[in-house]
Amino acid sequence: MTSHSSLGERLFRRKPVASLIAESGAADALPAGAPEEGGRSGIHLRRSIGLWQLSSIGIGATVGTGIFFVLSSAVPEAGPAVILSFLIAAVTAGLTALCYAEMASAIPVSGSSYSYAYATLGEVVAFGVGVCLLLEYGVSASAIAVSWGQYLNKFFDLAFGFQIPDWMAAPPGDGGYFNLPAVILVAMVVFLLIRGVGESAKVNATMVGIKIVILVLFIAIGLTGFHSGNLRDFMPLGFGGVQVAASSIFFSFIGLDAVSTAGEEVKNPRRTLPLAIIISLVVVTLLYVGVALAAIGAQHWQLFDGQEAGLAQILQDITGQTWPAMLFAIGAIISIFSVTLVVIYGQTRILYSMGRDGMLPKKFAEVSPRTGTPVWNTVVVGIAVAVLAAFVPLDILTDLTSLGTLVAFSVVSVGVIILRRTQPDLPRGFKVPGYPVVPLLSVGFCAYLIYGLHPLTYLFFGIALALAAAVYFGYSIKHSRLNQPEPELAKVA
Template sequence: MASKATLGRQIMRRKPVDLLIAESTGDLDPTAIPLPPGAPESGGRSGVHLRRSIGLVQLSAIGIGATVGTGIFFVLNTAVPVAGPAVIFSFVIAAVTAGLTALCYAELASAIPVSGSSYSYAYATLGEVVAFGVGACLLLEYGVSASAVSVGWGQYLNEFFHDAFGFTLPDAVAQPPGDGGYVNVPAMVLVLLCCLLLVRGAKESARANAAMVGIKLCVLVLFVAIALTGFHSGNLKPFAPMGFTGVRLAASSIFFSYIGLDAVSTAGEEVKDPHRTLPRAIIIALVVVTVLYIGVAFAAVGAQKWSLFEGQQAGLAQILRDVTGQTWPSVMFALGAIVSIFSVTLVVIYGQTRILYTMGRDGMLPPRFAQVSPRTGTPVWNTVVVSAGVALLAGFVPLDVLADLTSLGTLVAFAVVSVGVMILRRTNPGLPRGFKVPGYPVTPVLSVGFCAYLIYGLHPLTFLMFGAWLVGAAWIYFGYSVKHSRVGRARLDHSGAGNPSS
């Protein structure tokens, strides 16, 4: 019984908020937490840590860049056949869920402005084993979603090449497996380009992303303006051919389109004035994304019969060609989609590397994940490993499997953040917060409820794959992480330092 009780205390130990913040600012006392053997000297010991170089505009662009394009360029092809024109309400349901969670993210990000996103928040509120599980969910949310987004890059490349130059890449190397392709070469090339840019530095990546976000916003506004000229009310009938069940199923599937809100909080250690900048950027990203998504969905289903969406390649560009009878709008849109997908893939891979960096610094993963290049201020080895994994998934795994896994991982992480807000209000009520959730505690409770509702709508096979993923994560945690946890080593070496409830 004693050994079980000891293990229970180990896996539920929490990381103090002041320690999280001290590590992020480089103010950590060298004796506060002993490093595992071979760990890099970071977090204030050698001055090699992530650099604060991102402002409000760039951070908002990170949120928008990781969100707009993640789904809107592709998801209508799978969501509209399920929900019909009522897919508009599917986007509203997903937006409400994302909005409730965004408010919770804004509070936690302003109180704990560190890298690691919901992994770090869970470590401070729910305990180590829950945090590691959230980290595993974030691997699905970021790594898998980057693959899901990059899969469609080849489709829009072909659309652009066809309309502009009259040729296309062979399906065998330009389409995802299961959709006429064998290996998705364009997706793998895209991931390689993102990797090279991220290795150069966070500031350079943020600037490039901000420029690409501006392009994609213009392209989507152009789509809405042109598509509305072909609007026919008859295309909205029947409005919900599959009933509300179809609306719910579509909402669950498209929720991965909102993961960019989480990406904002992964930059917590590289943001100027994070207590104010983080919550503002999250809310700005949410508003911009929601307006665009609903506008694009409404214009698309009004301009094209809902039954034509299924199996359509580069569907939004096709709608523009049909409405105008000309190729130039679709050429512009396809080019914008190419830039947009690059932006999304870049930011999502960026978010994944910062989460693994934080987990490596905590001893949850081998210490090499926390190594930062003194020249660029980026986790270079970490970025290369993540990019390699994303490229393999993008090249060889079908898109529909990737999208549902991403939605489930995202929803679980979002629900944990909402629970974390309520726990931190009780355990650390005096913690300075640059933003507080309005309507507390109703808002975080509703957020958890909406997340659970959307999880219920996912395909049963997704749960089996997710369960297998968590079993693998548990094997890593109990085989490595629980023994190498820096918080755990601190409590062994400093008796009485930080009890499990701290």
């Protein structure tokens, strides 16, 4: 891209898919005869993740604190029809997951929807998507880590009869001043990620297995207390309540796209990436709908409002014993650790891609020759997440995270259509069935859920985009690698 290019050309310049793949070191994913080039440091991320470990990343990032606690806020909005809300959120996630599967198989690199937008919609759109992903991963990691201390306290109280003082364990602004457990959690996650993604993936896979067992156990016990009478007043607040609940429930599906952030560390990416995305979606949807159905059948919908540790209480009511509270405290502790691990991992890989492209300082793209991980990048992300989790109340940012994610999801679905038109012969390990109806439906469902969010969310989102514009025009547009004259980088795809 020459200095004589117009501002419009620079804003919407696209990065060729061949360059994205070549920089990742995935020479086997390049078309025959395409040039291969090294990354900025010449050291690539290591391909050490298999299908089950990658599926566990998707499941681990998705099955988090949401399903343990979302019912207490969603059921009062929709009543027993919250089951429909889960299905609407699942359909939205499913349509988008199919689009992610195609894009991930065609462009098997780190960066998720940021990289896909760079190849299809242009640089400024990609940068905006990168900001949306910062909201999804960085802010949500802090919000997730905040609640770890509460469940440590619940477990310590039940098991040993003592608690960490609220001022260092409760969420900031809710009785807490410095959330020490959150800082410890983030430090452990950062240490594990620095040691290597292979070890991190194995630990996460084990924790995901435990989470699945706990939720299946809830479904099995919950169904023994099922009463059809609890479903009679099925939609007491109308379909509007179902929509509002679906918008908030969608937060529980955030994380499926974490699979695509591992594109450069996966073995046989064109096959493994789409399979892992689909496996993650199926497992998560079955678990969520099963938990919702068992919970609604076992407890009247009006009892969910404001209920703390609701799933544990339901099991306690059914069994008449106190062990469910301890079981779910352990489940929440493991769940929060697992989600924090995967979310911070995804954030570092997105920043890695942005640093390699010149959107951020090149330090973000440096990889340790010893561990094969972006150490400096990981430490910076860990510090930022720990500071937010330790000091800042983040409850109001839940909807903002959902909005950022839904925008990123929409961009991926549009990207599928554009890439089919601009590069129809590009090798794809998976193709969206029912094209172009499925990508268009995905965009439509995302817009439907965005409409159901709180209006104040749009104001916060606008502020985030304004800050992003300042960074882009102040730094990124000048340092973009597409400013370089090499044909394979300068070409507008």
